Amino acid sequence: MISSAPEYDVILEEMGAGNEAVICLDAGLATSMKTHRFARAFPQRYFNLGIAEQNAVGVASGLARRGFIPLMHTFSNFLTRRAHDQMVLSAVWPGCPVKFIAGSCGVFDGRNGPSHMATDDLATASSMPGMMVVEPGDLRQTRALLDQIIQHPGPAYLRLRRYGQSVDCLGDAFNPGGTSVIQTHDAPQFTLVLGGSMLEEGLFAAKLVQDEGLALDILHVAVLKPLDAAPIIASAEKSKCVVTVENHIGRGGFGESVALALGPLGIAQHRFHLPDAFIPAGDATWQLHHCQLDAHSLARRMLMLLKGDSYG
Amino acid sequence: MNRVTYPAKTDLLRKSAELRLKMIATHRAAGAGHLGSSLSIVEILAVLFHAYFRWNSEGENPNWGDRFVLSKGHAALGLYCVLDEVGKLGALDLKRFGQNGSPLEPHPNEAAVPTVHASTGSLGQGLSIGVGLALGSRLQMRSDRTFVVVGDGELNEGQIWEAMRSAAHLRLSNFILVLDDNGMQQDGPTPDILPVGDAVTAFEGMGWFCAAADGHDTESLTQALDTVLGDDVDRPKLIHATTVKGKGIEELEGKTESHYPPPMSDSDYALLAYMLGREGLRDF
Numbered sequence: 001m002i003s004s005a006p007e008y009d010v011i012l013e014e015m016g017a018g019n020e021a022v023i024c025l026d027a028g029l030a031t032s033m034k035t036h037r038f039a040r041a042f043p044q045r046y047f048n049l050g051i052a053e054q055n056a057v058g059v060a061s062g063l064a065r066r067g068f069i070p071l072m073h074t075f076s077n078f079l080t081r082r083a084h085d086q087m088v089l090s091a092v093w094p095g096c097p098v099k100f101i102a103g104s105c106g107v108f109d110g111r112n113g114p115s116h117m118a119t120d121d122l123a124t125a126s127s128m129p130g131m132m133v134v135e136p137g138d139l140r141q142t143r144a145l146l147d148q149i150i151q152h153p154g155p156a157y158l159r160l161r162r163y164g165q166s167v168d169c170l171g172d173a174f175n176p177g178g179t180s181v182i183q184t185h186d187a188p189q190f191t192l193v194l195g196g197s198m199l200e201e202g203l204f205a206a207k208l209v210q211d212e213g214l215a216l217d218i219l220h221v222a223v224l225k226p227l228d229a230a231p232i233i234a235s236a237e238k239s240k241c242v243v244t245v246e247n248h249i250g251r252g253g254f255g256e257s258v259a260l261a262l263g264p265l266g267i268a269q270h271r272f273h274l275p276d277a278f279i280p281a282g283d284a285t286w287q288l289h290h291c292q293l294d295a296h297s298l299a300r301r302m303l304m305l306l307k308g309d310s311y312g
Numbered sequence: 313m314n315r316v317t318y319p320a321k322t323d324l325l326r327k328s329a330e331l332r333l334k335m336i337a338t339h340r341a342a343g344a345g346h347l348g349s350s351l352s353i354v355e356i357l358a359v360l361f362h363a364y365f366r367w368n369s370e371g372e373n374p375n376w377g378d379r380f381v382l383s384k385g386h387a388a389l390g391l392y393c394v395l396d397e398v399g400k401l402g403a404l405d406l407k408r409f410g411q412n413g414s415p416l417e418p419h420p421n422e423a424a425v426p427t428v429h430a431s432t433g434s435l436g437q438g439l440s441i442g443v444g445l446a447l448g449s450r451l452q453m454r455s456d457r458t459f460v461v462v463g464d465g466e467l468n469e470g471q472i473w474e475a476m477r478s479a480a481h482l483r484l485s486n487f488i489l490v491l492d493d494n495g496m497q498q499d500g501p502t503p504d505i506l507p508v509g510d511a512v513t514a515f516e517g518m519g520w521f522c523a524a525a526d527g528h529d530t531e532s533l534t535q536a537l538d539t540v541l542g543d544d545v546d547r548p549k550l551i552h553a554t555t556v557k558g559k560g561i562e563e564l565e566g567k568t569e570s571h572y573p574p575p576m577s578d579s580d581y582a583l584l585a586y587m588l589g590r591e592g593l594r595d596f
Contacts, residue, residue: 047482050474052471055474058475062442065445
């Protein structure tokens, strides 16, 4: 299901064509962030500010104060770790409409190891007051969410899976607003909530557990903040059991946000997430398996939880 | 003509004296504040806002106009006072400076004060914001200027040097940085804490156009501003203003204690008001 459809570079160029206020910024990782098409098409609205992320975030905020919509590109770790204070104070505090496009997030981009991948960036970004935080699950969502955050009047953080995104995993279930209901059951045994980039792997896991006879509702969350919790709560009230899956540590990600929404209802929740550890460098397949988040591991863990037996 | 008006030398001197007194009075009313850092930039603020700064006119695109960024945000007390002097503080009352929940916070908050152009306080960030503002003006094909004030202690921050290179590389001719070089930071003399070396040479080496000024001499500042604004090369401008922290209060001048001093007594304030009044009216 690897895409032959437009990738991020084409989507970005389309956004530039659609809105003259959009400015594309890089911090010395243009080739990695695939901004070259925009740079070629709109050289007057493209700036590579070099390997200086703190300055780049500040410059983006200054452009936003002049009425532009800067899309600030670099890896998630260099944004939310290195330039955290600049994100919070130069851009988010005054409500500047800077759009942070963060690559190299979690296990789909971990070949360079812990110095180049953030497993904690959703926690950081979503802790910033007024920040919109999104993580698309496929290319169709990437396009929709990029457009949405450009329209959004305030700051936003888009967690971008740079490699291997499928074109469209949701079909008619696609809800550009945030939480998509992929499948519902009259009497689900549990509600499976897939966060951001875990969409495709999670859908495969869901298929495996359904083959074993389990009935479940399946939802996907692309907008972490503000979270559209209503569909999750509606399903959880039927199933009385929720499983969340995410490409992020347990603190501050999708599972915790769902827990905050479910907390008052007293509904059981099981969270499958990245470990509280630095993950060794590796490709996506290896890292998913290492973190027990590949489809077979997920299926086995869900079956263990719900049937008390082992899968496969 | 870069200046909006051309106030007489004595006028800028008088306005500086009034501004200095207003800062001290505001600090007295609040009972606390970064007075020494504010007194260091009295003349810089007076000259900029009374003689050079071009505000948006009514009905104009709100994204146009000159911008001012106080990167050394702890001198917000000084900024609020000069905004009040030029009638840009609106209904906000200086007497509320530093009070619980007041929009006039100890560090500038643009969400609370509309004429504050950038929220600052975490040192080193204002220069980068200024680069973005200046770049924005250029993209708008406007001649609006962006003025930024940094302190010498603030040059300890690495981000300043990132922004310095960035402004030069982008050839931001509408970007004017004033270095308030009072030689001090919160914990003592900057050369003792973390020296910044010959910063001006570093700026020049990066491609900036630099001019020097006595930061407490309005005429010297005016000349320096005219010089840099008259530079027709596409490059950012630096005014290296030599200043004294706590300037105007003898026992605070150049002292570490001037950073966050207690309020001045009634009798000292009365004497200072008298002396500043005389100085402001002195004819050159």
